[in-house]
Amino acid sequence: xxxxxxxxxxxxxxxxxxxxxxxxxxxxxxxxxxxxxxxxxxxxxxxxxxxxxxxxxxxxxxxxxxxxxxxxxxxxxxxxxxxxxxxxxxxxxxxxxxxxxxxxxxxxxxxxxxxxxxxxxxxxxxxxxxxxxxxxxxxxxxxxx
Numbered sequence: 001x002x003x004x005x006x007x008x009x010x011x012x013x014x015x016x017x018x019x020x021x022x023x024x025x026x027x028x029x030x031x032x033x034x035x036x037x038x039x040x041x042x043x044x045x046x047x048x049x050x051x052x053x054x055x056x057x058x059x060x061x062x063x064x065x066x067x068x069x070x071x072x073x074x075x076x077x078x079x080x081x082x083x084x085x086x087x088x089x090x091x092x093x094x095x096x097x098x099x100x101x102x103x104x105x106x107x108x109x110x111x112x113x114x115x116x117x118x119x120x121x122x123x124x125x126x127x128x129x130x131x132x133x134x135x136x137x138x139x140x141x142x143x144x145x
Contacts, residue, residue: 002087002094002095002096003094004084004089004094006086006087006094006096007084007085007086007087007088007089007094007096008084008085008086008087009084009085010082010083010084011083011084011085011139011140011141012082012083012136012139012140013080013081013082013083013136014080014081014082014127014130014131014132014133014135014136015079015080015130015131016076016077016078016079016080016129016130016131017129017130017131017132018077020128020129020131021073021074021076021077021129024073025070025071025073025074028069028070028071028072028073029067029070029071031070032063032066032067032069032070035066036062036063036066073129076128076129078091079091079127079129079130080092080130081127081130081133081136083136083137083140083141086098087099087100088103090118090125090127095120095122095123099122100120100121100122100123101120101121101122102120102121103118103119103120103137104118104119104120105117105118105119105133105134105137106118106119114128115128116128116130116133116134118133118137
């Protein structure tokens with residue numbers, strides 16, 4: 001078991017990107033609401049849908065999972081990336097550089113969505129919702145932004 005004491009002195013850290021999280025939540029939720037209202041043909045159609053218990057059940061079986069998908073980025077509000085002399089800590093999980101090897105940063109873009117990853121020899125770390133992880137890395141080890 002690796003402890004924080006094994007990592008040496010903390011050099012820098014990067015917090016969750018709250019603006020990006022709020023933007024993603026609002027866009028996803030808006031999309032869910034638009035698709036839901038279009039699927040039931042507006043407010044008048046929504047009133048008709050709620051005339052039967054079967055249609056109410058079907059509406060909620062579709063709407064609730066969709067809404068949860070829209071709110072999913074909120075789970076990343078506590079994301080944290082810390083760089084130490086001998087390793088890093090990402091969301092409370094500790095990794096030594098001797099175990100994970102060299103780190104490289106990658107951006108994947110498909111459509112309008114962009115995801116950021118830190119790739120290592122052992123694992124790929126999704127840092128999409130962390131504010132400027134590469135800048136924090138450069139600040140910690142290269143002394144530049």
